[in-house]
Amino acid sequence: MLPLLLVFAVQAALAEVGSAACKACHAVHFERQSATGHARALSLPSAHPMASKFSALVDFKPEWAFGGGQQAVTFVSRVRTGAYIEHGLSYYTSLGRMDATPGHAAAKGPGVLYPVISGEAEILRCFQCHSTGQVRVGEGLRISVTEPGVRCESCHGPGEKHVFAPGLGNVVNPASYSAAEMNQACGSCHRKPAAAGDNTDWNDPWNTRHQPLYLAESACFLKSEGKLSCGTCHDVHGGGAAKPSCGGCHVKPRHAAATAVVGKKCQSCHMPVVVPRPGLAFANHWIGVYAPGRPLRPIARGR
Ligand code: HEC
Ligand code: HEC
Ligand code: HEC
Ligand code: HEC
Ligand code: HEC
Ligand code: HEC
Ligand code: HEC
Numbered sequence: 001m002l003p004l005l006l007v008f009a010v011q012a013a014l015a016e017v018g019s020a021a022c023k024a025c026h027a028v029h030f031e032r033q034s035a036t037g038h039a040r041a042l043s044l045p046s047a048h049p050m051a052s053k054f055s056a057l058v059d060f061k062p063e064w065a066f067g068g069g070q071q072a073v074t075f076v077s078r079v080r081t082g083a084y085i086e087h088g089l090s091y092y093t094s095l096g097r098m099d100a101t102p103g104h105a106a107a108k109g110p111g112v113l114y115p116v117i118s119g120e121a122e123i124l125r126c127f128q129c130h131s132t133g134q135v136r137v138g139e140g141l142r143i144s145v146t147e148p149g150v151r152c153e154s155c156h157g158p159g160e161k162h163v164f165a166p167g168l169g170n171v172v173n174p175a176s177y178s179a180a181e182m183n184q185a186c187g188s189c190h191r192k193p194a195a196a197g198d199n200t201d202w203n204d205p206w207n208t209r210h211q212p213l214y215l216a217e218s219a220c221f222l223k224s225e226g227k228l229s230c231g232t233c234h235d236v237h238g239g240g241a242a243k244p245s246c247g248g249c250h251v252k253p254r255h256a257a258a259t260a261v262v263g264k265k266c267q268s269c270h271m272p273v274v275v276p277r278p279g280l281a282f283a284n285h286w287i288g289v290y291a292p293g294r295p296l297r298p299i300a301r302g303r
Helices: 002-011 019-023 027-034 051-060 122-130 152-156 160-164 179-190 205-209 211-215 266-270
Strands: 064-066 072-080 083-092 097-100 111-115 131-137 143-148 273-277 280-283
Touching: 019 027, 019 152, 027 152, 083 122, 111 122, 122 131, 122 143, 131 152, 179 211, 205 211, 205 273, 205 280
Parallel strands: none
Antiparallel strands: 064 072, 072 083, 083 097, 083 111, 131 143, 273 280
């Protein structure tokens, strides 16, 4: 708990102003970003774009909806002073129904209870990655957030100074990041590349959701002199489908005659989809050559 409190103390010196303040001068960024999964990563269930689908949940009064609904929505509620529950049923968009929450053993289980005050601070961490600015614990050990969802100041830092003196900069501009720095910045929520000595289980399909970790293993990333970063393929303010510009670096890839590439997207073979459980799917960001039916780890090509 102590390190977390220290982080809060340092952050308190700089104030978040909220995305509405940025809208006044960056209207286009604001409108586009508001439609992304990031902006909807945390909301009140009643305000969620899929609210009508959650009627099966009236029994246990969900307080917070985690997840924009591109893949799934998990519900969290305060059950008593100092305790929150992650509900056992989540809504899976591609299945069109509720099913067991990721990581929970049984469907229809009551859920997992988390103390607010704990060494691991698990429930506070949920809110930290799914909201912007400081996460506070108030009266009755109730958790509140500065702004729900991943908004401007998650990536640009607290905007107080910039809003009053924009001409002086005073704001983080990730345009200046190197590819490795971008991996770190996005990785603060999507998980960072492995440090030397880390032992990643590449056979665990759940790990493929850690895109920075996987991208950092790719020959494309390692051998392109820092030219390949998250922003090469993703529109950070617009969301939507990735646009991998493979052709910018691979003008004429060498394929065997037997490899039927015509009419298929490059990523369908080189970033295969991994399904850790029904209803969730992740593109393997370790770009490489894969054997059919083995999407977890590319074939070592010995060069
Ligand atoms: C009062 C108007 C105003 C507000 C409010 C404002 N900005 Fe800006 N912002 C500017 C101006 C002016 C520039 C510099 C000119 C340009 O490149 O558009 C700028 C530039 C930026 C840049 C690029 C900085 C650089 O080093 O090139 C970022 C990033 C940015 N703003 C983010 C934000 C965020 C995030 C917010 C909300 C916290 C915000 N702005 C609120 C006016 C504003
Ligand atoms: C503060 C935490 C945080 C940071 C920083 C962050 N993300 Fe995310 N990101 C999330 C969460 C949470 C979701 C899940 C949203 C949902 O449920 O749809 C997500 C979803 C996404 C998605 C899929 C949904 C969509 O809108 O397309 C992409 C792509 C993505 N992030 C890319 C990035 C990139 C690139 C960066 C760095 C520039 C980044 N993220 C930084 C937390 C973060
Ligand atoms: C380290 C940051 C982090 C923490 C902690 C975290 N999340 Fe997330 N969460 C993410 C990111 C990033 C995504 C986007 C995953 C993707 O699509 O690759 C995400 C996605 C989700 C989704 C959408 C479905 C899915 O699995 O992709 C739900 C629901 C969700 N998180 C709920 C939670 C809950 C509940 C907790 C706490 C028990 C939690 N998260 C803790 C970063 C985090
Ligand atoms: C997930 C991280 C993320 C979020 C959230 C985010 N930005 Fe950015 N922003 C970036 C990155 C990365 C860049 C630099 C490269 C680029 O523009 O793609 C950037 C660049 C900018 C710039 C500089 C001009 C430009 O487009 O290059 C402005 C202005 C800006 N962002 C404003 C905003 C505002 C306003 C919001 C909220 C409505 C916002 N950003 C939300 C990551 C983010
Ligand atoms: C910024 C440039 C860049 C981009 C963009 C890029 N790559 Fe690469 N890629 C490279 C480089 C450099 C290598 C290493 C070439 C070598 O070793 O001869 C490589 C290697 C590869 C390999 C061989 C992998 C191995 O393990 O040997 C494949 C397959 C590949 N890329 C596919 C793709 C696909 C598909 C995309 C788009 C999703 C893509 N690349 C995007 C630069 C890039
Ligand atoms: C070479 C292109 C490329 C790069 C670089 C890239 N992505 Fe992706 N990403 C994709 C593709 C393709 C998908 C599949 C879904 C789609 O088409 O939008 C995807 C999907 C995602 C998703 C949705 C969940 C999933 O795994 O399918 C997230 C989150 C994401 N990327 C985050 C990141 C982050 C963070 C980085 C930087 C570490 C990154 N991506 C770098 C191409 C790329
Ligand atoms: C049907 C699956 C499939 C599709 C689609 C596909 N590839 Fe490949 N790719 C392979 C296989 C398999 C290999 C290994 C060589 C072989 O057996 O043809 C390979 C090899 C490569 C290599 C390494 C050889 C070299 O030239 O250095 C690159 C780079 C590459 N592909 C890029 C791409 C790009 C870019 C696209 C999209 C334009 C693409 N691939 C589409 C299956 C595919």
